[in-house]
Amino acid sequence: MATTTATITLASSDIADNSISISNTATLTKAGSTTGLDQTSGLRRRTFTSMSTVKLIDLDHYQDQTLTEDKAAKVYIKNTGTSTAEHVAVGIQNGAGALEEIGWLYGGDWMFFPYSAVWTSAAHANNQDIDVTPSSTDSVTLEYMIIHE
Amino acid sequence: MATTTATITLASADLLSDSLSLSSTTTLYDAGTTTGLTQYDSGRVKIPGDNNIYVLLDSTAAAVDKGNRVYVVNKNTDETHYVIVSIDEAVLGRLYGGDWMFIPWSQADAAANLEIKAPNEVNTVEYAIFHEGRTFTGA
Numbered sequence: 001m002a003t004t005t006a007t008i009t010l011a012s013s014d015i016a017d018n019s020i021s022i023s024n025t026a027t028l029t030k031a032g033s034t035t036g037l038d039q040t041s042g043l044r045r046r047t048f049t050s051m052s053t054v055k056l057i058d059l060d061h062y063q064d065q066t067l068t069e070d071k072a073a074k075v076y077i078k079n080t081g082t083s084t085a086e087h088v089a090v091g092i093q094n095g096a097g098a099l100e101e102i103g104w105l106y107g108g109d110w111m112f113f114p115y116s117a118v119w120t121s122a123a124h125a126n127n128q129d130i131d132v133t134p135s136s137t138d139s140v141t142l143e144y145m146i147i148h149e
Numbered sequence: 150m151a152t153t154t155a156t157i158t159l160a161s162a163d164l165l166s167d168s169l170s171l172s173s174t175t176t177l178y179d180a181g182t183t184t185g186l187t188q189y190d191s192g193r194v195k196i197p198g199d200n201n202i203y204v205l206l207d208s209t210a211a212a213v214d215k216g217n218r219v220y221v222v223n224k225n226t227d228e229t230h231y232v233i234v235s236i237d238e239a240v241l242g243r244l245y246g247g248d249w250m251f252i253p254w255s256q257a258d259a260a261a262n263l264e265i266k267a268p269n270e271v272n273t274v275e276y277a278i279f280h281e282g283r284t285f286t287g288a
Contacts, residue, residue: 002161002163002164003161003162003163003164004159004160004161004164004169005158005159005160005161006157006158006159006249007156007157007158007159007160008155008156008157008220008249008251009154009155009156010153010154010155010156010220010251010277011153011154011156012151012152012153012154013152014151014152015151015152015153015185015186015187015188015189015279016189020153020189022220022277024222024249026222026247026248026249027247028248029228029245031231031243031245032228032229032231032245033228033229034228036164037164038164040164040165042165043171070243071243072242072243072245072248073242074242074248076157076159076171078173084178084181084182084183085181085182087180087181089255090253092236092239092240092241093239094237094238094239094240095239095240100236100237100239100257100261101236101255101257101261102236102241102252102253102254102255103217103218103252103253103254103255104180104214104216104253104255105253106178106180106181106216108173108175108176109175109253110155110157110173110175110251111251111252111253112157112249112250112251112252113234113241113242113250113251113252114234114241114242114243114244114245114248114250115241115242116233116240116241116242116243117240117242128239128240145159145171147164
């Protein structure tokens, strides 16, 4: 079994009268167990130069497409750019075939979230894939990783 | 303007054949600017274990398409306990006891609430949202 930890630190000395410092470490384990997640896509990197919506995480690409289904997978995505004016919108298919926007990653921004997507068909109609849509045609590179069981 | 940073460190000595050590820090800005976010809300709540979907954070007109960031952590310690996090019923995933998440939340429309459901057990959840503003309701 592997031991993988994810630590977050949120800090500000001036967003309020008193400083904020939030820190937490999660050990990434399989659903409902203390056994560590032991599979990963590895860190991937893709560059986009259009404003088209593209599948960043495509469940079809993973062996046995049910590996995230109702489990404890985690996803990390980072916009490696430096632009604070242009962003990449990240969304998830909602299971009814529509894209639900999660949020916008500007240059330098990252996100980390649980991912229990259900694969239903190679047609992607309801697969809960992760899609991204750049806000400009300027080149933008995302790094991403899925850690799963 | 305030300066707020979010740092993630992902580490493992044995997930891969070589060590994984990834760290990234971002400064939380208003959308499309280099002005730091100046507002935040936070809390600690107990989510009933009744399998109903509840609104943890309500989408608000003033925050649509803004630089909002959300942090949520499940403070339960039992590894079998979990909450399901969704946006407008689009499920992101399960936060098991001890798990946390951090996402940008653009609140694309009025229905894009951040929702939470605990199927079986009461789960204690802490959250923080850093944002540019929210629409207040009248008294």
